[in-house]
Amino acid sequence: MYQYDQYDQAMVDARVEEFRDQAQRRLDGKLTEDQFKPLRLMNGLYLQLHAYMLRVAIPYGTLNSRQMTALGDIADKYDRGYGHFTTRQNLQYNWIKLEDAADILADLSKVEMHAIQTSGNCIRNISSDHFAGAAHDELIDPRPYAELLRQWSSFHPEFTYLPRKFKIAVIAAETDRAAMRLHDIGIQIVKNEAGEVGASFYVGGGMGRTPMIAPQIREFVPLDQLVTYAEACLRVYNRYGRRDNKYKARIKILVHEMGAEEYTRQVEEEFAHLLEQGVEPPLAELERIKPFFADPAFEDGPKSIDRSDPDFALWVDRNTVRHKHDSYVSAVISLKPVGGIPGDATGDQMRLMAKLAKQYSFDELRVMHTQNIVLPHVKIADLHALWTELEAADLGAPNLDTIEDIIACPGLDYCALANARSIPLAQRISENFAKNGRTEELGQLKLKISGCINACGHHHAGHIGILGVDKKGTENYQLSLGGSEAEDVSLAKITGPGFDEDGVIKAVETVTDVYLETREDGERFLDTYRRIGMTPFKEALYDK
């Protein structure tokens, strides 16, 4: 994986010192809170309901055991012994003291990590396919391109005060594991007819209160123009994105109001102009980055497991994914134990995952946008030993992509924006399905919960989505069906009137009953919904 050279390290160290200086000027009264806020936000520091929250960047979700260990140590030293992995492949600490923030950043800097641009109206951490470099179906590893864009987007002088936050995802497979088309810019690395590698650009997707699927605006950008094209996309947005209304300031609104065709025309014009300016980094830089992501030394070994232990066999079936080398798999460590808080891990668990990565996965881990952890390269021969250690640490839940594998935002338990709690709902639903034993029978079923309209829990993209709203002072939950963040991307539709907490838990059961009664061979919940439509679900929910 990528390692800092002296330049990368110097930039991060400089940012730590700059932040110390900013915090000091705030304490000295030279900065008002209004002036300090965007500065601390651009360093990932939010004021939440009860305390400061610090969001640490994990570029394209890739980290090594030393970094994961440091994250666990910080959780113990400065927080309450745990951290929360997020849908942007980052980590959040929820109980931070302002006076500790600069020290935490200094600790992070020692392991080549930071909190730069994890918040604020700037280009955020770049996300990618969590199986990058391991997936059997990818064209090439997308992470060198994500790294190139990370460097370009860090401290960009023109794009630090954008109309709103800006999220970029890069993938390189037809299977979309990064919700690419629900990003401000989604990039798919592709090959053209001449066999050259380049980038397809999709611009103007997003979730939030106005969910949109990004249209493709350019089928093929040559690799030696990738940064220039991104710069053109951003410049048109910085100049013309709405600033009069925070809720209409994302690029999706600009692309929608202007029309994809007109937006594209302006980007192409700006692109032609910028090509003459020579803003592209030398192609040699991409070539320098690539070897950091070269394959580790895979060895041939056994290609099947001993299935005599049914619990182990279930975990392997559920939580391991085909690898490009047939003696390996990618193993998913579920952070969704039944009744647990989705995405949370304790300091001890983080250190254990780090140790296992070193032992079994070439020292590499990935954070999934679904708030789980991946050991990308595990020998099939090592799976039983790995599983045994995970089980002992409550990390062996065999529920990848099942109804127990719920995405949930922090909700009203932490977040100042939330209207309703998300975590307790996720806990009760997973307990419910673990108890009635239907999880396995239901197969792939992506349930996503957001505690407010900002949609951090991706409810628009859930096969089943739940949105918490405030209804005259009480928590109310809207149910929606039919969303997908994958290559078959779609936005979920609301079933009808909302429910209270007990009601929505019952409603989830009702819609899964409809699915089990009407599904045809091999259909997932989403497929059945797409075939039969909303009506049968509505009837079951509302016609008593």
Added chain:
Amino acid sequence: MTSENLHSQDLGASPDEVQFRFRNDEPADHGTVTVDACCDQTNATAVRIEPGDDARVLLPFLDRLALVEVNFPTFGDGRGYSAARILREAGYKGELRAVGDVLIDQLSHMRRCGFDAFAPDKPLDEEDARRAFEGFGNVNQSAADARRTIAELRHE
């Protein structure tokens, strides 16, 4: 003040209000006009860009302009950064002055986008500003200041 008075007064920051200047020539000592007025009258040499203005309409007139002010009514409105780069990319060599809600933590980015004069609404601490202008030592992107990027330094 009536709105008529507001329009007839000099729009720009006077040279006295310029706190930092990275040029050796004499500052322009006449007021700026709006972008619209600048395009209409053939003798204007100083213009003020508001966030909603399209800097590109000034491109035919760059030769006669000695001063372009870019107003930042609030520091969070970043359109002025693009305006500045667009003017420099088009070859504008005159003074490019950031005015308005200009604060310490925006100085280094503004400088990179081509601003060479700064007239903040409230004077800034000189020592804080000096450190801010120094920036981080190295830069990741190519911009209006022609500094060599980290990527270029790696491969020279």
